[in-house]
Amino acid sequence: MTHRTRTSIPLIPLETLFGNPDRIAPSLAPDGRRLTYVAPLDGVLNVFLHERGGGQDRPLTRDRGRGIRRQGWAWDGRHVLYLQDRDGDENWRLFAIDAGTGDERLLTPDAPDQAHPVQVQILASSPRHPSTLLVGLNRRDERVHDVYRLGLTDGRLEEIERGDPTVIGWLADHELVVRGRLRSEPDGGTTLLMRDAPGAPWREAIRWSAEDAPLSGPLRFTEDNRRLWMRDSRDRNAAALVLFDPATGETTEIASDPEYDVSATAFHPTRHEIQAVAFTRARREWRVLDEAVRSDFEHLLAADAGELSLVDRSLDDRLWLVAWTRDDGPVAYALWDREAARVEHLFVHREALVGLPLARMEPVTIDARDGLSLHAYLTRPPFGEAPWPLVLVVHGGPWVRDTWGYDPEAQWLANRGYACLQVNYRGSTGYGKAFLAAGDREWGGRMQDDLTDAVMWAVQQGIADPERVAIWGGSYGGYAALAGVTFTPGVYRCGVSIVGPSNLLTFLDSVPPYWESFRAMLDRRVGRLPRYTDGERAGQVKLEADLTDEDRRELEFLRARSPLFHADRVRCPMLIAQGANDPRVKKAESDQFVAAMRERGLEIEYVVYEDEGHGFARPENRLDFYRRAERFLARHLGGRCEEGTG
Template identity: 45%
Template sequence: MDRTTDTTALPLIPRAALFGNPRRAGAQISPDGGTIAFLAPRNGVMNLFVAPRGRIDAARPLTDERRRGIPGYAWAHDGRHLLVVKDNDGDENFHLHAVDRETGAMRDLTPHGPIQASIVKLSPRHPGEAVVSHNARDPQWPDLYRIEIATGRSTMIAENPGLAGFDVDEDFALRLAARLEGDGSQTVLRPDGAGGWAPFMRFAPEDAMTSGVLGLFTADGRATLMLSSAGRDTAALFRLDLETGEATMLAEDARADIGEIIVRLHENTPLAYGVNYERNRYVALDPAIQPDLDALDAAGIGDWGIQSRSEDDRFWIVGAASDTAPGVAWLYDRKTRALEKLYDTRPDLADAPLAPMRPVVIAARDGLSLVSYLTLPADGGSAPRPLVLLVHGGPWARDSFGFNPYHQWLANRGYAVLSVNFRASTGFGKAFLNAGDREWGRAMDDDLLDAVDWAIGQGIADPSRIAIMGGSYGGYATLAAMTRNPERYACGVDIVGPSNLETLLATIPPYWEAGRSIFTRALGDPATPEGAALLRERSPVHQAARLARPLLISQGANDPRVKQAESDQMVAALKAKGIAVTYVLFPDEGHGFARPENSIAFNAITEHFLAAHLGGRAEALAAEEIGRSTAQLLEGAEILP
């Protein structure tokens, strides 16, 4: 049988155009509305730039990172500093740095060795300060600090006695905290007035992952916003009275959890909310924002979201994209309702043959509805295709509609691409989320099988040419699927996926200790005989002998979540059984690929691996694509053409 797919009329989209650095990204406006900051390549590495509003082409660089680049940033309310959190080669030891917008000088505000720091609160009431969480005192339990940005002077606000997180208000006053209990429930606490904590409210185990206080306190300090699924299925938005504990519902949706909340600046009263079932949409709660929602919806810019707002809320930075258009950053003036285009993130794709994405809802065998996304090659053909089942990570995450470089890349190479929100995915209510408990490698895998059967039944997929591919949990799903269903998939690609659930739980990062009960509830408790047996049963490494089809594994050597040992032991188990495997290690990466050179290199290897086993197209592999990366091909060198 001819295993090729006829997409020859379509030009190949270069891998570098999809997975290389964007031209510009991450725009944010300064508090005074006069300056735009963004990320862009400088000598091939993503750095921080600033430009006057209205003169984006007059941008100047602030930073000069030479290796890994700036992953993200935030404006301090003083307007003088930008705050950057970055690690070393993916080790997730994140330090907080302040960058002076005038001089570009960068200072470490958390110079405490290997720690994990994060910004908790920035407030216009204290423009020269930040509330920061970090675990320098105890790796497991991050404490709360108030840091003076200009000097780095740090003052502890609260020592962590075993809490999952703290909430402070705009005055940096400690208001609430959360603790995850051993049974999986969540207790919300408040200060007891004597230096300790007192219980305020509780979310049952079945509600703990779909509920919580949002830390948005009203100007008078009497209330906050909360999401809760207690007594219902989907998470609704509530106003929580902090004196009486009374919760007043503000918004709900029967099919999906309430998502993004747009609040009135400085007051934290809700203006609108987003809800995403098949696609995201915004709904106004306050008539004052309705003209803005209408103007942006009518502008023809695709699906949009607010990235940044000026202090007076006149100017918004709006990010917009569609399934066939990469991101565009716009400056929106609320006074005039005018949009000014700032930049295209990937202008090299302007004329590329991008393929539309289609939301589809697939019925699982037990009746659950699986919101999924299908992309077909743009050649107009109708014959069954080779299919790549692209499985998201988490699993407590979701796939969404929009521009997806992996969908575009694979569809351009001749594959149908299907992403499935299997049970345990977030956003679809607590019943759907909790249906994944103790179902790793079983009902969660059944959902993927049901989606594949749907694609075959619809005449979309050629049953003999189906691949499964994913990262993190998606990597686990790949290993589990290929050992549980050895004849279903023609090949698989595992990216930083755990192979042994026992060792995964034994080696989680110390700063995840607060959430250990979430893992044991979902996977199994290794402290009990039943839980330990379940973890072993669901670990693909113990089923390695069942693998019957080609497998490609990739791993970052510095991954603190899914350690290199997870991939090493799977490769060793396969080799012990005489089963061939291709294994690529990246010594300067963590949980995924941050450096575009490494992403391009691995995707080049993946592309040729898929072409060899599914029959799709492949862009010629240039020696420099591998040479510029740090890829170490430990097993399976014959995959390279």
């Protein structure tokens, strides 16, 4: 058997993998005649307009800072909306651009006497009211997003509903009438409250237990605003698509799988009928429910070997904006003309990837030590022979999952000579509520054991060199990297933590105020930080003198699962990176761990990006980080490096 050598595979530049993409995030105008997308302008991501009839694409925005990533058309076909924060603080502001004139307005300015930062959430829009949005703003109380009606033409903001710290979210019908709200319960469950009209009394429609709540919730109303399409895991293991009648309480199952949750849905844009659902097993698999679109899906699934996504649809449903995600190439975007049965290629998100020797992503199954099956993805280097040095890449969340497809980190690692293993450890979503609940209170426990077991599997399979294994991750993955080098110090040669919590006590006490409605869920799934429940101190962390024996046991549990308090066990070098403005995992989380390592004389490289938050959006910062990481891994694992190290 002939193996390609280290020198026969070209080194893919970091700029190609982690620099600005060429074009991403397309959005189709309601009439299908125009589309917008995000692309670099003078090195910064901005919104561009494309006229389908011809003409040169032109920029609609001219941001010079952090760049724009989230944008889309309003139903009026005139305004393009985008969200922007300040250097990663996630206090989003909503802007509107007139696609015809280019005029730009800030729709959610701070009040002159605003005492705290304000974040906007887009709650609802409807083609029946194309110039109106419902938005959530936490102006009145930093913990609570009240509902405002926003006029796109005149910019008028009118408060129409007030919430409280238990409100997780709001539900509006197609007339933009607020008909429901989701309330968090002290046990971590969720209740859907509904009413028939503004001012009518709220009534309890559905109560989801703490086990069901993370996988369940409303999706949208039917066309007549009488029934609700929902995801629902009650009386089953995995979240199904159901139709719920609030008047009778009757629930009808539409589509389900015994092991996998519904992961995507396709609704008609105006009739609001369900037409297809997807379940993500090793890869996404579509199940067509409406014969009217069966031939469309058959054509699109046959048109490309990648994983199909429906990105957008014109209001008359003649045009679909679709994407195909491949594991060994860029994401491809196209328009599907339903009448002509024709695919019109638009662009790929990174043209420079085309033709490069990218690696394939292989789904694998790993048995954890207690017999639980873990689904994972393995990306092998396209050269050399096993065993390779291994980088275990841990996804964040933790209540999300890794999926198949193009992953720049996996491609980078494989190209540098490392096997990359990505594991959906217990507590990941997508695999039903039993698998999700298996991660409750297991940060640093069985969730970490799953990662260790994955490394041992790779060693036993002859894939990984046991002397050259690194653990890498961001957010929860950063926590797992810190936990890996402290709780299992003999497993890893080095570790990389990006915006990772190190101390669960300080982490749980410093989450954003608007996460208050998720507090009960965090208590249940991570651990409970003892707080006062009533009186003037309600919500504050208890003082030492007021702690009960149960409170003390909880604090000891959180300390035991916090890598910071076990930093003396670290035996390997670490690279830690942090955004200074991160609202989720404060900079102090990284500072504390770095200080503990330095006090012990341990090898640590620490970089803080002053204009970033929970991740690195600016290309100059992102490239700086990956250059540092590449040198770090090359020194300790021996892989290739763009700058010649290793």
